Amino acid sequence: MAKGFLERLKDEEILFHYAPLHSLLADWGKDLESNLSDWIVKNPDKYQDALVQSYKAGCTLGCTQTQAASPWRAATFGMRDRIHEFNYRSAKLAREVTPPDHYVLAMVSTTNPDFLEPLGNMTYREVYDGYKEQISALLEGGIDLFMIGGNHLDEALVAIQVARDLCSLPIISQNIFYTTKKGFRTMMGADPVAASSKLEDAGVDVIGGSCGLMSKAGDGSDYYRAATALVTEMRKGCSKPLVIQPNAGLAQLIDEKTVYPATPEQMAEEVENWVCAGARLVGGCCGTNLNHYQAITQKIGGRKASQVISDTRPRS
Amino acid sequence: MELLKAIAENVRNGNAGKVTELVKKALDEKIHWSVVLEKGLSAGMEVVGHLFKDEEIFLPEVLMAAKAMDAGQKVLEPLMLGAGGGRKLGTVVLGTVKGDMHNLGKNLVNIMLRGAGFEVVDLGVDVASDIFVERAISEKAQVVGMSALLTTTMPHMRTVIEGLHKAGLKDRVKTIVGGACVTQQFADKIGADAYADNAGGAVTRIKELLGLK
Numbered sequence: 001m002a003k004g005f006l007e008r009l010k011d012e013e014i015l016f017h018y019a020p021l022h023s024l025l026a027d028w029g030k031d032l033e034s035n036l037s038d039w040i041v042k043n044p045d046k047y048q049d050a051l052v053q054s055y056k057a058g059c060t061l062g063c064t065q066t067q068a069a070s071p072w073r074a075a076t077f078g079m080r081d082r083i084h085e086f087n088y089r090s091a092k093l094a095r096e097v098t099p100p101d102h103y104v105l106a107m108v109s110t111t112n113p114d115f116l117e118p119l120g121n122m123t124y125r126e127v128y129d130g131y132k133e134q135i136s137a138l139l140e141g142g143i144d145l146f147m148i149g150g151n152h153l154d155e156a157l158v159a160i161q162v163a164r165d166l167c168s169l170p171i172i173s174q175n176i177f178y179t180t181k182k183g184f185r186t187m188m189g190a191d192p193v194a195a196s197s198k199l200e201d202a203g204v205d206v207i208g209g210s211c212g213l214m215s216k217a218g219d220g221s222d223y224y225r226a227a228t229a230l231v232t233e234m235r236k237g238c239s240k241p242l243v244i245q246p247n248a249g250l251a252q253l254i255d256e257k258t259v260y261p262a263t264p265e266q267m268a269e270e271v272e273n274w275v276c277a278g279a280r281l282v283g284g285c286c287g288t289n290l291n292h293y294q295a296i297t298q299k300i301g302g303r304k305a306s307q308v309i310s311d312t313r314p315r316s
Numbered sequence: 317m318e319l320l321k322a323i324a325e326n327v328r329n330g331n332a333g334k335v336t337e338l339v340k341k342a343l344d345e346k347i348h349w350s351v352v353l354e355k356g357l358s359a360g361m362e363v364v365g366h367l368f369k370d371e372e373i374f375l376p377e378v379l380m381a382a383k384a385m386d387a388g389q390k391v392l393e394p395l396m397l398g399a400g401g402g403r404k405l406g407t408v409v410l411g412t413v414k415g416d417m418h419n420l421g422k423n424l425v426n427i428m429l430r431g432a433g434f435e436v437v438d439l440g441v442d443v444a445s446d447i448f449v450e451r452a453i454s455e456k457a458q459v460v461g462m463s464a465l466l467t468t469t470m471p472h473m474r475t476v477i478e479g480l481h482k483a484g485l486k487d488r489v490k491t492i493v494g495g496a497c498v499t500q501q502f503a504d505k506i507g508a509d510a511y512a513d514n515a516g517g518a519v520t521r522i523k524e525l526l527g528l529k
Contacts, residue, residue, distance in 0.1 A: 031415075031468065032466045032467075032468040032469070033415035033416065033417075033466065033468060033469060076417050076441070077417065112420075113419045113420070113423075113441075115379070118380070118383075119375075119376050119379045119380065120379070180371040181370075181371045182371060185371075185374060186374075187374065187375050188374055188375055188376050189373070189374025189375065189376060189377075250496065250497060251467045251496075251497045252467070252497065252499075253467040253470055253471075253497060253502060256471070258467040258468065
């Protein structure tokens with residue numbers, strides 16, 4: 001099944017990834033503060049239902065939402081001894097509801113709160129062993145491919161190495177980029193060209209960017225147009241299929257309610273430009289809900305990437 | 317003085333080994349530790365704060381500079397302790413509010429404040445509102461700094477401010493808030509004395525609050 005994923009991308013198919021299951025779960029009663037993995041094992045039905053809803057909305061990939069299930073994040077919540085449970089259960093629950101031609105995507109995030117040496121105090125060995133513990137449990141639960149990424153490329157590279165050492169499943173890896181006066185940069189200062197190039201060298205199959213793109217000003221459309229610019233930059237650094245998952249703008253607290261500025265219509269308006277710039281796997285991050293997905297899957301309308309490109313850019 | 321300039325430069329470049337060596341050398345040359353601290357280590361961190369704020373450098377450079385500053389302070393520590401803790405600009409009680417586990421922004425503010433010469437009492441993450449108040453009192457703090465990343469935890473900032481006011485500390489303890497989703501508008505609404513959108517800016521705002529230049 002996993003092999004099929006890369007073949008489909010090669011065949012110019014556009015696939016959809018629903019990353020922010022946590023945004024949906026928040027709408028369904030999951031508070032933002034508690035550990036997501038702990039919540040998932042306590043509410044398996046809601047978690048599975050959210051995955052099913054995301055598949056119904058047109059998503060090809062279902063995410064395990066195990067970003068808070070690394071040894072480091074779990075330890076922050078006093079749950080260091082539950083790594084196997086968190087990862088195994090999330091993967092297994094996802095497997096149970098994932099239809100044929102859809103894929104269980106294992107989410108592996110960067111360490112937090114400490115960093116890999118020399119910036120932080122963790123040795124390569126510690127980080128390697130921590131990821132090994134998490135990834136082994138995910139594999140045991142039954143996954144099809146990896147999504148490895150976050151704020152720190154060097155740590156992602158360790159997790160990529162672990163995944164490569166343990167299995168031959170495809171790896172998607174993406175960085176979180178922010179808008180700075182120097183252009184897009186990761187929190188660690190890497191630019192999209194260099195970051196993408198490093199990931200290609202590490203043997204990653206699909207390369208991309210997510211979340212971030214933060215700016216306190218701006219209309220929802222600005223975030224999605226920035227995503228097009230980011231894909232264009234990443235294309236300069238590697239030749240792999242690209243993935244893009246911008247957030248729905250920066251969250252605002254209005255009348256005690258969390259509001260994200262970017263709308264499904266604004267996302268649908270821009271999604272073809274992402275494909276034209278090189279994206280083959282598209283989706284959204286924080287604040288993106290299922291309406292956004294319905295809007296973009298309808299817009300793409302089952303067309304292949306080459307078709308979208310010829311439809312969008314009239315031949316000159 | 318060349319030596320102090322070299323210390324500042326090596327803090328800026330995150331060279332902990334060199335900073336340790338130069339600070340020892342400065343003390344050997346009978347330069348007072350407080351001068352080494354202010355014109356060497358703090359001067360270096362101040363440059364780092366400005367460069368970070370201006371997006372000329374990013375997190376790795378800040379973390380490495382902080383390590384270099386800490387290495388230098390370690391050499392000065394015995395002398396500072398002997399002098400009753402050194403010449404501090406003031407005490408800031410700092411933490412991420414209740415329910416929020418995010419520490420990165422708060423840690424950066426800690427680094428920048430220590431670099432600028434403040435005493436920082438870091439309460440960590442998920443700090444209950446009454447703990448902020450209790451510690452502000454017990455540490456005789458001039459400032460309470462609060463961080464939150466989540467929109468759902470931001471309202472706890474208001475609880476802390478109200479707690480400080482109830483404790484009769486409205487004039488004695490200043491408050492400053494920050495975090496990705498926090499805005500000046502929100503800060504005004506909850507009655508915070510100041511808001512900053514980055515760690516370098518937090519130092520500037522706090523200095524303004526305390527009437528320091």
